[in-house]
Each structure stands twice: as structure tokens, then as C-alpha cells.
Amino acid sequence: MFTVGILTISDKGxxxxxxDLSGQTIREMIGKLPSRVVxxxxxxxxxxxxxxxxxxxxxxxxxxxxxxTGGTGVSPRDVTPEATRQVLDLEVPGIAEAxxxxxxx
Amino acid sequence: MFTVGILTISDKGxxxxxxDLSGQTIREMIGKLPSRVVxxxxxxxxxxxxxxxxxxxxxxxxxxxxxxTGGTGVSPRDVTPEATRQVLDLEVPGIAEAxxxxxxx
Amino acid sequence: MFTVGILTISDKGxxxxxxDLSGQTIREMIGKLPSRVVxxxxxxxxxxxxxxxxxxxxxxxxxxxxxxTGGTGVSPRDVTPEATRQVLDLEVPGIAEAxxxxxxx
Numbered sequence: 001m002f003t004v005g006i007l008t009i010s011d012k013g014x015x016x017x018x019x020d021l022s023g024q025t026i027r028e029m030i031g032k033l034p035s036r037v038v039x040x041x042x043x044x045x046x047x048x049x050x051x052x053x054x055x056x057x058x059x060x061x062x063x064x065x066x067x068x069t070g071g072t073g074v075s076p077r078d079v080t081p082e083a084t085r086q087v088l089d090l091e092v093p094g095i096a097e098a099x100x101x102x103x104x105x
Numbered sequence: 106m107f108t109v110g111i112l113t114i115s116d117k118g119x120x121x122x123x124x125d126l127s128g129q130t131i132r133e134m135i136g137k138l139p140s141r142v143v144x145x146x147x148x149x150x151x152x153x154x155x156x157x158x159x160x161x162x163x164x165x166x167x168x169x170x171x172x173x174t175g176g177t178g179v180s181p182r183d184v185t186p187e188a189t190r191q192v193l194d195l196e197v198p199g200i201a202e203a204x205x206x207x208x209x210x
Numbered sequence: 211m212f213t214v215g216i217l218t219i220s221d222k223g224x225x226x227x228x229x230d231l232s233g234q235t236i237r238e239m240i241g242k243l244p245s246r247v248v249x250x251x252x253x254x255x256x257x258x259x260x261x262x263x264x265x266x267x268x269x270x271x272x273x274x275x276x277x278x279t280g281g282t283g284v285s286p287r288d289v290t291p292e293a294t295r296q297v298l299d300l301e302v303p304g305i306a307e308a309x310x311x312x313x314x315x
Contacts, residue, residue, distance in 0.1 A: 074197055092284055094310040100199040101206070101311070179302055205304040206311070 004030060005039035005063035007053055009070035009080050014044040022069040030067070039063055045072055050083035058087070109135060110144035110168035112158055114175035114185050119149040127174040135172070144168055150177055155188035163192070214240060215249035215273035217263055219280035219290050224254040232279040240277070249273055255282055260293035268297070 006023045013020035020042060027037055039061045043049045057063040071080035085091065111128045118125035125147060132142055144166045148154045162168040176185035190196065216233045223230035230252060237247055249271045253259045267273040281290035295301065 074195065076194065078195070089286065090284065090288070093306070094314075096198070097202060097307060097310060098314060100202060101314075104199075104203060179300065181299060183300070201303070202307060205307060209304075209308060 001034045001036060002064040003038045003062060004035045005057035005061060005066045006037060006041075007039075007050070007057070007066060007068045008042040009045055009050060009068060010042060011044045011072075013042045013070070020070060026067050026069060035065070045070075045077055045079060047079040047083045047086075050080060051086045054084065054087045106139050106141060107169040108143045108167060109140045110162035110166060110171045111142060111146075112144075112155070112162070112171060112173045113147040114150055114155060114173060115147055116149045116177075118147045118175070125175060131172050131174060140170070150175075150182055150184060152184040152188045152191070155185060156191045159189065159192045211244050211246060212274040213248045213272060214245045215267035215271060215276045216247060216251075217249075217260070217267070217276060217278045218252040219255055219260060219278060220252060221254045221282075223252045223280070230280060236277050236279060245275070255280075255287055255289060257289040257293045257296070260290060261296045264294065264297045 006026050008020050008023035010018070010020040012018035023040060023042065027040070030037070039057050041053055043053050054066060057066050068080060068084070072078045111131050113125050113128035115123070115125040117123035128145060128147065132145070135142070144162050146158055148158050159171060162171050173185060173189070177183045216236050218230050218233035220228070220230040222228035233250060233252065237250070240247070249267050251263055253263050264276060267276050278290060278294070282288045
């Protein structure tokens, strides 16, 4: 059994202007795995807020796996990859590659 | 309709010692797309010249998509990736990955 | 005919506490290629030792291709990628990608 944190990055979702359902979809998808969701947050596209929340998930909520969804897509405002990289001890490129490959096929 | 710039990087091509046909081939390939080639240059394998030409394409010629061809291959003189990285605001690793994957298969 | 160096990174193997057979397996695998193994070492998971041995392979033993095996896997002690990057003139991302893709399929 591993613990999971789900982080939705959405300006509109964080202001309650839109219901962002992707975090909810992820929760349903991992329901089949031996996992327990212990953190679930929606934050705006702000680098410092994203990084702080990721650190809170790992350091205080003792999350084993964090799944993020959202972010603006390719634009100067797409800060999710940079915020994530900021809190990493180690980047494993093959994981991102496998995700992108799966997304392409 | 989007605008395209084609940049051939070739020492010999830029000195007129060899006709580098790859830029011409790209022009034909994208002829099927709703695109218009607004810039077409051949430059030598010099980092500063490559970077300056890329900036000219984006800033003055208002090119939406730049396609480069050539560069020396794997050698200390292969400066195209570094010159390209120098002018990027944002690197999207999945695009290069998809190109390389397509090239392998 | 190209020359090959095989480097096994293994704390236990380097202390003789365990026989790490992966280097030997690589030697057998490349036996089918027009290659000659001119260097074969087992070293511990220490960044400086790994980097020094890689430099010895390229600079003194004139190895054309280095194949490494081992390293601890994903952990703070997994220093092989960083040690390797330290001695590179040029990183070719597509080679690592192709290896990981092959490993996934």
C-alpha cells in the first residue's frame, strides 16, 4: 500500500470558477491500485505555490507518489515543470519519457 | 496558415562548395501543409551565426515554425543543439523525443 | 574493429563480497560484434572513482565505447549518471532514450 497526493494546477479551478475534473479522474484511475490518497489540492499556476505544495505533500503528508494534472500547456505561464524540478533531489528522465510515449501512442 | 523558416546548417553549403538539398526537400515536404515559407537560409556551423539567424527568423521575419537541417553530427563541431538552446524561452523535450523516435522506427 | 571498456559499478562486487555477473554477460553479448574488450573493471558506487576510471578508459586505454552496468538504481547513492555526465564532452540524449525504450519494450 502506498500513499498518493493528487495536485491539480488550475488558475480557474483554484478560484472556484471552473470545476477541474482531472484530479477526480486520477483518483478514480488509481482506485484499482493498492494505494491511498492522503492529499488532494487545487492550486493556481504559480511556481512558488506549486513548489510549496509539493514539499508539503512529501515532507508533512508523507506522500509516496505525487500525481499532478493541469498546468497551462506550452506557454510562458507553464511553470509546472520548473516548479517540480525545483523540489526534486533526482530527476529520472525515463519516467517522463515513458509518460510522453504513452500519451503519443 | 502558419509561416515557416528553413535553416540549413552546412559549412560547405554556405561557401557554395556543395549544394545542400535537404532544405529544398523540407520545403517540398511541408508544401502539403497549410504553411508558407517566409525565410530560407544556408549558414555555416558557427554557433553565433546560427543563433543570430534563428533570432532573425523569430523576431523580424515573424516565423511561427523553424525547421533546421544539417549540423555536423556528433562531434565537437556539432553546435546546432547548443545554438538552438541559446535562443529558446522554453524547451519541450517531448518534441525532440518524438522526432528521434520517428527517426529510429 | 572497435575497442570496448566494460565498467561494473557495484559496492559489494568491488569488495569481493558478491560476484557481479553483469559485466561478464556484456562481454559475451558484444562477442558477436567486431570489437575487442581492452578494459574490464569493477568499482564501488563512488562518484570520483567512477569518473576517474571512465577517464582512464578513454584517455589511457583508448577505448572507443564504454559500457557500464550496475549502479544502485534510483536512490541518493545512484551516482553513476552524474559521474558519467561529469566526464562527457557532449551528451547525446537520443542514445539514452533508445536504451530506455528498448528496456521498456
